[in-house]
Structures are given as C-alpha cells and as structure tokens.
Amino acid sequence: xxxxxxxxxxxxxxxxxxxxxxxxxxxxxxxxxxxxxxxxxxxxxxxxxxxxxxxxxxxxxxxxxxxxxxxxxxxxxxxxxxxxxxxxxxxxxxxxxxxxxxxxxxxxxxxxxxxxxxxxxxxxxxxxxxxxxxxxxxxxxxxxxxxxxxxxxxxxxxxxxxxxxxxxxxxxxxxxxxxxxxxxxxxxxxxxxxxxxxxxxxxxxxxxxxxxxxxxxxxxxxxxxxxxx
Amino acid sequence: xxxxxxxxxxxxxxxxxxxxxxxxxxxxxxxxxxxxxxxxxxxxxxxxxxxxxxxxxxxxxxxxxxxxxxxxxxxxxxxxxxxxxxxxxxxxxxxxxxxxxxxxxxxxxxxxxxxxxxxxxxxxxxxxxxxxxxxxxxxxxxxxxxxxxxxxxxxxxxxxxxxxxxxxxxxxxxxxxxxxxxxxxxxxxxxxxxxxxxxxxxxxxxxxxxxxxxxxxxxxxxxxxxxxxxxxxxxxxxxxxxxxxxxxxxxxxxxxxxxxxxxxxxxxxxxxxxxxxxxxxxxxxxxxxxxxxxxxxxxxxxxxxxxxxxxxxxxxxxxxxxxxxxxxxxxxxxxxxxxxxxxxxxxxxxxxxxxxxxxxxxxxxxxxxxxx
Numbered sequence: 001x002x003x004x005x006x007x008x009x010x011x012x013x014x015x016x017x018x019x020x021x022x023x024x025x026x027x028x029x030x031x032x033x034x035x036x037x038x039x040x041x042x043x044x045x046x047x048x049x050x051x052x053x054x055x056x057x058x059x060x061x062x063x064x065x066x067x068x069x070x071x072x073x074x075x076x077x078x079x080x081x082x083x084x085x086x087x088x089x090x091x092x093x094x095x096x097x098x099x100x101x102x103x104x105x106x107x108x109x110x111x112x113x114x115x116x117x118x119x120x121x122x123x124x125x126x127x128x129x130x131x132x133x134x135x136x137x138x139x140x141x142x143x144x145x146x147x148x149x150x151x152x153x154x155x156x157x158x159x160x161x162x163x164x165x166x167x168x169x170x171x172x173x174x175x176x177x178x179x180x181x182x183x184x185x186x187x188x189x190x191x192x193x194x195x196x197x198x199x200x201x202x203x204x205x206x207x208x209x210x211x212x213x214x215x216x217x218x219x220x221x222x223x224x225x226x227x228x229x
Numbered sequence: 230x231x232x233x234x235x236x237x238x239x240x241x242x243x244x245x246x247x248x249x250x251x252x253x254x255x256x257x258x259x260x261x262x263x264x265x266x267x268x269x270x271x272x273x274x275x276x277x278x279x280x281x282x283x284x285x286x287x288x289x290x291x292x293x294x295x296x297x298x299x300x301x302x303x304x305x306x307x308x309x310x311x312x313x314x315x316x317x318x319x320x321x322x323x324x325x326x327x328x329x330x331x332x333x334x335x336x337x338x339x340x341x342x343x344x345x346x347x348x349x350x351x352x353x354x355x356x357x358x359x360x361x362x363x364x365x366x367x368x369x370x371x372x373x374x375x376x377x378x379x380x381x382x383x384x385x386x387x388x389x390x391x392x393x394x395x396x397x398x399x400x401x402x403x404x405x406x407x408x409x410x411x412x413x414x415x416x417x418x419x420x421x422x423x424x425x426x427x428x429x430x431x432x433x434x435x436x437x438x439x440x441x442x443x444x445x446x447x448x449x450x451x452x453x454x455x456x457x458x459x460x461x462x463x464x465x466x467x468x469x470x471x472x473x474x475x476x477x478x479x480x481x482x483x484x485x486x487x488x489x490x491x492x493x494x495x496x497x498x499x500x501x502x503x504x505x506x507x508x509x510x511x512x513x514x515x516x517x518x519x520x521x522x523x524x525x526x527x528x529x530x531x532x533x534x535x536x537x538x539x540x541x542x543x544x545x546x547x548x549x550x551x552x553x554x555x556x557x558x559x560x561x562x563x564x565x566x567x568x569x570x571x572x573x574x575x576x577x578x579x580x581x582x583x584x585x586x587x588x589x590x591x592x593x594x595x596x597x598x599x600x601x
Contacts, residue, residue: 060510061595086512097507097598101238106230111511119231158511 008069009166009198010034010057015066016221017052026052028221029066034200036165039192041212042202049221050202051170057200058091058168059084070166086114090159092188094171096151098143104130104154105139111161129157133187149180156188167192167199173208185211232517236524239497250493251533257486258537258574262566263545264475269561270549271471272462278401279427279458282318282344286428286443287461291454296322296467299422304453308426308446313434318342320425321413327406328383330373330552334405335384337413344427348407353378353393359409365393367403373552374406382406387416400559428455483577486533490581494526498589506594515590522586523579530578534571542567 010033017027026049034040042050055061056068059081068075070088078084091097098107108126117125130136133153143151152172159167172188173181189211192199201212209215217225240247279287288308289297302319309317319339327333338344340359348355348365356363364384366376371394376382380391389408397403414420430439439457446455462468498505505518545560 055595055598058510060598061593082509082512082514084512085510089512091510093598097503097510099504099507101242102230102235106234109230110235110508110513113232113235113517114512114514122230162512 007035008033009036009038009071010200011067011069013067015053015056015068016064017049017056017061018064025221027056027063030218030221030223032216032223032226034198036198037196038214039189039199039212040201041209041215042200042218043204043206043209043215044218045204048218050218053218054168054170054200054202057166058089083114086111087162088165090161090164090167092152092155092159092167092169092172094174096143096148096155096175098151098154098158100143103140103142104135104146104150104157107143107154108157108161111158115162125161126157129160130154132160132191133157147180148176149184152176152180152184153187156184156191160191165198167197167201169199169201171203172201173203173205232521233524236521236528239501239521239525240528242501243497246493246496247529250489250529251536253489254486254530254533254574254577255537255540257482257577258534258570259541259544260482261479261573262538262541262562262570263548263560264479266541266545266560266562266566267548268468268471268475269563269566270545270559272468273561274400274559275468276458276462278397278399279461281347281397281399281402282427283347283429284318284344284427284458285430285434285439286446286455286457288426288428288446288450288453288455289424289461291452296324297424299419299424300453302421302423304450305423305426307450308428311442311445311449313430313438313442314428315431316343316429318344318427318429319410319423320344320427321410321419321423322425323413323417328374333370333374334401335413336402336405336407337410338407340409340411342410342427343429345407347398347402348395349398351394351396353391355393356409359411361392361409362387362389362412363392364389364406364408365395366391367395367397367405367407369400369403370406373404384408384413385416483573486574486577487581490526490529490533490578491584493529494522494582494585495588497525498522498585501589502592503598505589505592506596506598509592509594510598519586519590522589523582526582526585527575527578530575530581531571533578534574537574538567538570541570 012030012032015027015030018025030053042053044050056063059075059078062076099110105123105126108129109122112122112125127136127139130139133156135150135153138146138150146154169188173185176184185208203209213229215227216223290300299321305317305319319342321337323335324332325335327335351368355365364382366374371377376391378391378393381388382391395407397405414422430442443455443457447453508518542562545562549560
C-alpha cells in the first residue's frame with residue numbers, strides 16, 4: 001500500500017466499485033487526493049459514477065477494490081463507520097432527506113444522538129444552526145410546511161450538527177429553482193470557507209463547479225481531468 | 230427531543246395501525262387476565278370453602294372430574310380410628326342444574342357432621358332431621374334461584390322445601406344448596422354412596438403428621454386419594470383441566486398478539502426504509518436503529534398490556550356477575566397476575582420486534598438514498 005500524502009484528508013488509489021457481480025462497473029479505477037480545507041467539485045454526465053464516489057467517501061458503501069484513506073485510515077476497514085459518518089462527515093443530498101415526522105429543529109438534532117450532548121445542549125445547538133442558515137423562525141415547522149429552499153437549509157444545518165471536517169454534497173441545488181439554488185449555494189460555500197471545512201460537491205452544473213477551487217471531471221467511472229484554480 | 234421522543238414519534242406515525250395493533254394485544258392480554266383470573270378464582274373459591282368448613286384433609290376417589298366419582302360410605306369406618314383424626318364428615322357433592330340455574334353446587338352433608346357447623350342462619354331454620362325433605366340455601370344461591378324461606382325447590386325428580394337461608398363464610402358455601410346426605414342419596418338412587426370425606430385433625434397435629442396421616446389413609450384404602458386441602462385442588466383433574474384450558478387459550482391469544490405486533494413492526498420497517506437509511510447516513514449506529522424498533526414494539530406491548538389488564542379486570546367482574554356463574558367463583562385478580570400479564574405483553578412486544586429490528590439494521594443506506 002502506498003503511504004498517504006502528508007497533508008491529504010482523503011486519498012483514493014485504483015478505487016473501483018462494481019454492481020451485479022461485475023456486470024455494472026460504476027468506478028473503474030479512480031485516483032485522487034484531497035487536502036484539508038479544499039473545495040472540490042466532481043462533475044460529469046449522469047451515470048458517470050460521481051454519486052457512487054460520494055457514497056464511498058461517506059462510508060455509506062464499500063469499494064470493490066482499491067484504497068480509500070481518510071486521514072491515513074482505510075475507510076472500508078474503518079472499525080466504526082457509523083462514528084465516522086456521525087462525527088467526521090456532513091451529508092447534503094439533492095432530495096434533502098429530512099424526516100417528515102420531525103420538526104426542523106428535531107431534524108437538526110438527529111445526528112447529535114451519537115454525541116455526548118444533553119437534550120438541552122442538542123436543542124440549543126439546533127437553534128444556533130438554524131439561525132445560521134436563516135431559519136430561526138421555522139424551528140417547529142415540519143418539512144411539509146417548508147419550501148424547497150428552506151428544506152435544504154434545514155438539511156445544511158443538520159449536516160453541520162456535529163461539526164464535521166468533511167462536507168459531502170450531492171447535487172445540493174438540483175431540486176431548487178434558480179433563485180433558491182443561488183442562495184443555498186452561497187450559503188454552503190460561505191459556511192465551507194468561513195469554517196475552513198473540506199467540501200466535495202457533486203454537480204452536473206458547470207457554473208456551480210466553477211465556484212470550486214478544483215474540479216474533477218468524471219466520465220464512465222474514471223476521472224478524466226483534474227483542474228485547479 | 231430525547232430518544233424516547235423518536236420512539237413515540239415512530240409509533241405515532243400511523244395512529245390507526247398502532248391503535249389496531251394495541252387493540253389486538255389488549256384483547257389477547259384481556260383474555261389471559263380473564264381466563265386465568267377466573268380459573269384461579271374458581272380454585273381459590275373451593276379452597277376457601279373447604280377451609281370455612283374446617284376441613285384439613287379431603288378423601289376422594291382416584292380420578293374423576295370436577296366432582297369426584299362416588300365411592301362407598303363404609304370407607305369412612307375404615308379410616309376413622311387412625312391417629313390425629315378429630316372428626317370426619319361424609320359428603321356427596323354434585324355440580325348440576327337446579328331449576329333455572331345451569332350450574333349449582335348441590336352439597337349433601339352427613340347429618341350431624343361438622344360440615345354443617347359453619348353455616349350461620351340468616352333466616353328460617355335448619356332442617357329438623359336427616360329425613361326432612363328440606364334444604365337450606367346459601368345466600369347467593371337463594372338470590373340466583375330467586376328463592377325465599379318456604380318456597381318449593383325441585384332437586385332432580387323430588388320437590389323439597391327451602392327452610393332456611395344461610396351464610397357459609399366462603400363463596401362456594403354461599404353459592405350452594407345444602408341438604409342432608411341420606412336425602413340426596415335417596416333422590417339420586419345411590420344409597421351409601423359418597424364422593425368425599427372431609428377430615429378434621431386434632432388441634433395439635435403438625436403439618437408433618439397431617440402428611441403422614443394422608444399416607445396412612447392411602448395405605449389403608451388404596452382405592453382412595455387423601456390430600457390436604459391445599460393439595461386437593463391441584464390433584465383434581467377437573468381443576469387441572471380448567472387450568473390447562475385457560476392457559477392454553479391464553480397462549481393462543483398471546484400468539485395472535487405476537488403475530489400482530491410482528492406484522493406491524495415489519496410493515497413499519499418496510500415503510501420507513503428511507504427514514505432508517507437517513508438515520509444510518511447521519512451516523513446512527515445499527516445498534517441504535519435496532520433499539521429504536523425494539524423500544525417501539527416493547528412500548529406497543531406495554532400499552533397493550535396495561536389496556537388489556539384493564540379490559541380483562543372489568544370483563545371478569547362483569548362475567549362473574551352473570552347469572553350462570555354468579556356464586557360459583559370470585560375472580561382472583563391478584564397484583565401478581567395483573568403484573569405478570571403486563572410483563573407477558575412487554576415480552577410479546579420485544580420478541581415480536583426482534584426480527585423487524587434485525588431487518589432494519591441490515592438496510593444499506595446507499596441504495597435507498599440513491600433511489601430517493
């Protein structure tokens with residue numbers, strides 16, 4: 001195994017992911033290294049493997065072969081992937097994935113159950129985060145009573161619940177109108193830059209990718225270009 | 230918000246289905262409480278009745294049903310002289326229909342025997358002698374049969390007269406029609422036949438000596454069984470049958486409850502696949518997901534158990550007041566039985582939640598989130 005680069009937060013080598021006993025090859029040998037604090041966009045056409053790659057980075061799935069390291073630790077062999085997801089990673093999904101039977105404030109508290117925070121600390125932190133995303137007046141609203149933009153803001157607040165080092169965003173503005181998409185994107189990028197987090201954002205929109213410091217272009221399960229600005 | 234809030238919210242997601250599942254468990258637990266409470270009450274009632282008569286040992290035929298098979302009255306003469314026996318009383322007890330009542334205890338007692346002594350007159354008088362065609366009724370029996378002193382009463386083919394109403398100090402005694410032994414033997418055409426001998430031991434007899442006495446009686450008359458009052462009912466096949474039937478029916482009710490909760494929890498896991506995957510994605514451990522599902526099913530069991538105990542307790546009170554059963558038993562709704570029923574309900578909840586919980590923890594978040 002190649003030793004990890006000194007400053008790499010994430011490092012992938014010859015990463016593959018196959019489905020249906022090898023009939024579908026979503027990733028065909030991916031290599032990259034992402035440093036702490038980077039904002040990386042992954043672009044490419046539908047089905048090129050970018051969402052699969054994001055799932056692997058979030059330890060939601062395991063690669064078929066290859067190496068994937070987080071701070072030098074192999075993610076597929078991580079002793080506690082749930083703890084990794086809870087404490088190190090914040091997910092922002094295209095479809096928001098809020099829990100419909102919980103209010104905005106409660107949705108934000110959900111990831112905090114895996115920490116030592118007390119119930120009152122969880123409530124307080126949820127309030128702070130919702131304030132941060134401009135939704136302090138929507139604390140007790142259920143997702144069904146929120147607009148698309150507001151739902152995604154709640155999801156952003158949730159992703160920051162446990163102060164993760166790594167934000168993984170999968171088409172975060174894909175389900176929003178252009179006005180909301182713009183403000184949500186500004187919010188995400190603002191939070192990433194202010195707090196110095198690492199962010200990997202999957203998109204097929206070149207304008208969004210243009211705001212990232214680095215763009216990995218994928219086609220057919222491979223990275224075909226790596227542009228840094 | 231606490232973890233408990235998450236659990237409650239899960240149950241509240243589909244109130245109708247949760248309600249129906251609760252109803253299912255409640256009915257099952259109500260059946261347990263009612264059936265077991267009734268059978269225990271039945272047993273206890275007879276035991277208290279025997280104690281009220283001052284009986285220490287009961288001698289009956291081996292085998293038999295709720296009321297033991299008759300045997301010859303001369304058996305008493307063979308055992309009466311054994312040590313520690315203070316008094317004996319021959320009895321012929323039938324559970325039969327009397328006029329409008331389908332289940333009535335007909336208790337024929339040896340004239341002058343100690344089994345008459347606990348009967349306290351409320352009105353009227355006792356029969357004058359062994360041959361007077363008269364009965365006394367326990368208070369409840371009088372109410373059930375709607376009889377007062379002076380009324381005629383039809384026993385089998387013979388019309389007798391109610392000469393007194395008595396209190397017997399126990400439910401079974403109060404629910405009995407009491408008459409002299411020769412009278413009933415004559416009516417049913419079984420002279421010299423009895424089906425029980427009540428034995429009272431001398432006051433200083435130890436428990437060990439009572440045990441020894443029962444052994445001696447059985448040695449002397451091998452065709453009979455002699456048991457202490459507390460053992461009497463556990464040896465009685467009729468009572469054992471009642472007990473087995475009540476527990477058997479209860480087990481069926483519990484099994485239906487288990488299937489109901491399991492079905493609900495499996496449905497809930499299938500329906501909430503997406504939600505569970507989100508929880509996994511935001512870092513919930515598989516253990517916490519399993520706990521969530523198990524707590525939900527345990528809570529279903531707990532609520533169902535509490536409601537079921539309430540329904541069962543009310544149900545048996547109503548049942549025991551019906552004319553068919555009144556006077557025969559006082560349901561035994563001990564705290565232990567009610568507590569046990571709730572424990573059973575929670576156990577039903579937890580055991581039914583195990584498989585759904587395991588299923589939920591095996592979900593792969595990536596697949597569901599990609600689809601969503």
